[in-house]
Amino acid sequence: MKFFAVVNDIMSERLFTRPAAVRWGSKEKSRMFTDEQFTGYAREYMDTIFRVAFNHLKSRTEADDVTQNVLLKLYRAGKSFESDTHLKHWLIRVTVNECKRASRSPWRRVEPIEDYASTLSFDTPEQSELFSVVMELPAKYRVATLLYYFEDYSTEEIARLLKIPKATVGTHLKRARERLKIKLLEAESHV
DSSP: OOOOTHHHHHHGGGGGSOTTEEEETTEEEEOSSOHHHHHHHHHHHHHHHHHHHHHHHOOHHHHHHHHHHHHHHHHHOOOOOSSHHHHHHHHHHHHHHHHHHHHTOTTOOOOOHHHHHTTSOOSSHHHHHHHHHHHTSOHHHHHHHIIIIISOOOHHHHHHHHTSOHHHHHHHHHHHHHHHHHHHHHHHHTO
């Protein structure tokens, strides 16, 4: 699990708001979560948000920023969620939107993938190699692959999350698999 000060930083925002409400211009919205509920959700979904952001942006620092922004939006959300699945779907949708916003930034930073990969632990060398190859895919293929294979979303759910047609998601996954197969075969032939 990813641990950084984001949860505590967001929780400290209560110093700037009234205890049970968040001010939005002239309107006031009640928060839907207690501090304990928010902390639980933040700890549960922080890794997922970070993985989606990192897969989209290829930058740990930018993924950290997106993670913090998404959790801050959750903390401020004056919205109720039907279930944990609905909450996770909302968080991923907000993450994708934040990544798109960050991608357009003129100050965008991209870090070498090897730096981040060296901080991860893989059970086998094959998993490490697969991670590196997946990270070389274009963003649209990387994100679809992450959501489908690692987050267990269906193509329909991914289509709703990314606001693209279901057929496009299928095409992204098909092309990602084709590219992965080619790259893995090339790597295997060099060994």
